[in-house]
Structures are given as structure tokens and as C-alpha cells.
Amino acid sequence: MPEQPADLRSELAAATRILASHHLIGMFGHVSVLTEDPRRYLVCPGAGARKDRCRASDVLELDLDHEFGPGLPLELYMHSEVHRLKPHIRSLIHVHSPALVALAAMAKVPSDLLMLHASFWPATMPVWDEADLVRDRAAAQRLIGILGDEAITLLRWHGAVIVGRTLHEAVFRAILAEEHAGPRGSAPPPPGSGAGNVARCGGSPNPPMTTARTSVTGPPGRNGRGTRPRCRAGRGARRRGRS
Numbered sequence: 001m002p003e004q005p006a007d008l009r010s011e012l013a014a015a016t017r018i019l020a021s022h023h024l025i026g027m028f029g030h031v032s033v034l035t036e037d038p039r040r041y042l043v044c045p046g047a048g049a050r051k052d053r054c055r056a057s058d059v060l061e062l063d064l065d066h067e068f069g070p071g072l073p074l075e076l077y078m079h080s081e082v083h084r085l086k087p088h089i090r091s092l093i094h095v096h097s098p099a100l101v102a103l104a105a106m107a108k109v110p111s112d113l114l115m116l117h118a119s120f121w122p123a124t125m126p127v128w129d130e131a132d133l134v135r136d137r138a139a140a141q142r143l144i145g146i147l148g149d150e151a152i153t154l155l156r157w158h159g160a161v162i163v164g165r166t167l168h169e170a171v172f173r174a175i176l177a178e179e180h181a182g183p184r185g186s187a188p189p190p191p192g193s194g195a196g197n198v199a200r201c202g203g204s205p206n207p208p209m210t211t212a213r214t215s216v217t218g219p220p221g222r223n224g225r226g227t228r229p230r231c232r233a234g235r236g237a238r239r240r241g242r243s
């Protein structure tokens with residue numbers, strides 16, 4: 001028997017609170033689920049809402065063509081476009097959790113599996129390398145293309161997107177992905193792998209240069225060459241905001 005919208009609304013509210021309790025979403029970050037009507041989906045409220053107190057009445061029901069507006073997640077279109085392009089994916093979660101953000105700053109993301117329960121971890125991690133947030137449909141469709149058939153993609157210097165065939169699967173994967181990313185981001189890299197060296201803002205005066213190339217070069221100086229490396233995770237993220 002298909003789930004009734006009211007049940008699904010309560011489930012999404014519970015999922016939002018669970019993700020908040022694991023510090024995966026808070027002021028920022030969001031989760032959606034497709035309804036039995038493939039043109040409509042439910043999404044948690046956007047920035048400013050207390051995710052740890054999310055109730056069924058707070059959950060928003062939208063159609064795939066709904067445009068972004070106040071109260072909605074700023075990166076709303078990643079939800080509408082995954083549900084449009086890949087309806088077998090019923091849930092998408094976007095997080096800015098610490099371990100996954102750290103992993104997203106690495107030049108080469110390690111693929112070895114440390115936890116059996118993270119078997120969804122891709123052999124080659126997809127990475128969204130564009131500097132801006134995913135704020136329109138075209139960008140969201142490119143992101144879903146990068147995700148491909150994987151369960152997770154990292155967003156450079158920003159966070160991750162995790163998907164599941166059910167809301168439950170997406171929530172489990174998000175929790176396990178953050179747990180799995182912790183040791184992946186802190187373990188010494190294999191010799192010669194170029195991995196490791198997570199970016200540290202305001203840390204070492206000589207930051208390691210094996211962070212992602214898209215984010216270690218500053219704007220051209222007056223001599224036409226790049227200025228000192230800068231850390232987008234600090235200045236850029238503040239400038240661009242989060243969603």
C-alpha cells in the first residue's frame with residue numbers, strides 16, 4: 001500500500017531531526033523525498049529553520065517546476081532535478097558536515113573502503129568542481145550528471161550530496177558517509193599518491209599544495225601571475241554563503 005503524504009511528511013521531518021542529531025545538517029543542509037506523484041516532492045525548510053525541531057507541519061511540498069523562494073533551501077534545484085532526471089532516486093541529502101567537507105578539499109579523494117557498511121562508496125569519487133553554489137536548474141542538472149549512478153558526490157570545498165532509493169537508505173548512507181570520510185581525510189596518504197593534505201585555513205604559513213587546484217590559486221596579480229594561494233573554504237565560503 002503506497003505511503004500516504006501525511007506519513008511521508010512525518011518521515012521526512014523525522015529524517016531531518018535524525019540528520020540534525022548527527023550534525024549532518026543544521027542551519028544549512030537539506031533533505032528531500034519524492035512522493036507517490038512523480039511530479040511532487042517534499043523538502044525540509046531552508047536556512048534559518050531549526051532542523052533539530054523539524055515537524056511534519058514544517059515540511060514543504062513542491063512540484064518539480066517550483067522556483068526558489070524565501071524559506072526554501074538555496075540549493076533547491078539539486079532536489080528538483082534529481083527527482084526529475086532520476087526518479088528511481090527517491091531521496092537526496094545535501095550536507096556540509098566536517099569530515100566530508102575536509103574530504104572535498106583533497107586533491108585526490110581516496111577510494112579504499114574502510115567500513116563494510118560503506119559499500120556504496122564509489123570506486124572513483126565524483127567531485128563537483130565548480131566554484132559557485134548549485135543555484136539554478138542547469139547547474140543542478142550538471143551536478144546530477146556528475147553523480148551518475150553513484151550514491152554520493154563531493155562538492156569541492158563545500159560538502160557532499162548523498163542519494164538513496166528510499167529516504168531511509170539516503171539517511172543511513174549520509175550518516176555512514178560522514179563516519180567513513182573521517183578516517184579517509186585524516187589517514188596518512190600512500191607514498192606517492194598525492195592524497196592527503198587537507199586544506200587548513202589560517203594554519204600553517206606554508207599550506208600543503210596537494211589541495212584541489214581549483215581553489216589554491218588566487219586572482220592574477222599586477223605582474224600577471226597568480227598571487228598567494230588563498231583558502232576558499234574560509235574567504236570564499238563566507239563570500240558565497242552556504243545552503
Ligand SMILES: [Zn+2]
Pocket residue numbers: 029075094095096133158159242243
Ligand atoms: Zn551547500
